[in-house]
Amino acid sequence: MNEPASRLSSTFRLIVTGGGTGGHTYPALTAVRALQARLAAEGRALDVLWIGTPDGLEARVAPAEGIAFKTVATGKIRRSANPLKMISPANVKDMARVPLGVAQARKIVSDFRPDVVLATGGYVAVPAGLAARMCKRPLVLHEQTVRLGLANRKLAGSAARIAVSSESTLPLLPEAVRSAAVVTGNPVRPEMLAGHAEKAIAGLGLVGFDRRLPTLYVTGGAQGAQQINTVVRDALPWLLERANIIHQCGPTNVEALRTTAAGLPPHLTGRYYLTGFVGPELPDVLALADVVVSRSGAGTLAELTALGKPAIFVPLASSAGNEQAHNARHLEDTGAAVALTGDVTADRLQNALGPLLTDPARRVGMAEAARAHGRPDAADRLVDVILSAASGG
16 A cells, blocks of 8 residues: 555546535536546546535536545534634534544545545545545645634645745744745636627626726625625615626525616616526626625636726625635735725625726726735646656656
8 A cells, every 4th residue: 555656557547536616626527527627638538526525616616527436434623713612512523523523534545546635625624634544645725815714724734735826925924834835826717818898798697787988896705795785785776886796696586686776776786687597698797797795715806806907895703714815905905905894785786886886997907906916827826736746846
């Protein structure tokens, strides 16, 4: 079991682990696609196995991509500011599952004999990452957020390489592991960077949009965000005097907002496009958007900075470790976005959006600052790290 996997083999063997959410799943998938393309150009094949949870997004995404998928037992740690509350019956029960998960993962890694194990975060990454160390396989971590997530903190000492998304992560790393760190950026699906504004106009039938005005894209993620929906609703007439709006509000919120829209002055109604969900047309919608209002998850930041989009971020307060607020403030500090934290009102949204909607030069400046943070080549950089780790470099 200790002999290294062949470095000259025509087939590269990769285990991917991570998931639970899109933030962990899609960067891994994008890296797999990029690695497959790189190897194919060299006449080599990729054999990949994904270790995930049965109920996470990865359980749907991996098989849909034709990727072999296995599950292991995991233990979710419920966080609390009070250390005593961490010792809850649910936490104790879940922690007891971790050794089982490690044993299961060790057998999978031992049987598969990967050249590299890539871990992108989430609870499931811990047993698979520990198994990589036990089986003496190179472990590459990828961190999407500014600060290391819980799983990656646990695994950092075992990693051959720690790929991070931002330069500002480096000083936050434990000193003992900084030498293993490399800044790659957060992989963005290539299709997100290839949208066409005119396709959005034709595909969504935006015939009432005033092309002399900027277009604002408002999104709260797949399920929508009540907080964002409420402040946009309260500011709607004011916003529509200054912009066209595509508002992705979540499937359960459409009817209530449609009632609000019915009360708009006739000359404004054509500038408001309301939808529960934005699917394959998202790249085109982003290409059309001059300004975006959204949450500040790591994937969203990676996409918007790669595209160079001015953004107003309304961080999700309940995100793990308050990571969304850290993400948003990180960009705000360099003029690449505006972060609205705490009590977000229609007035605060208007004050933040006003200068961007009325001053094209202000939008250009923020777009350039955002683009300076963007790393559209992040997937290729991560592939470099994976291949380097496999060769012992």
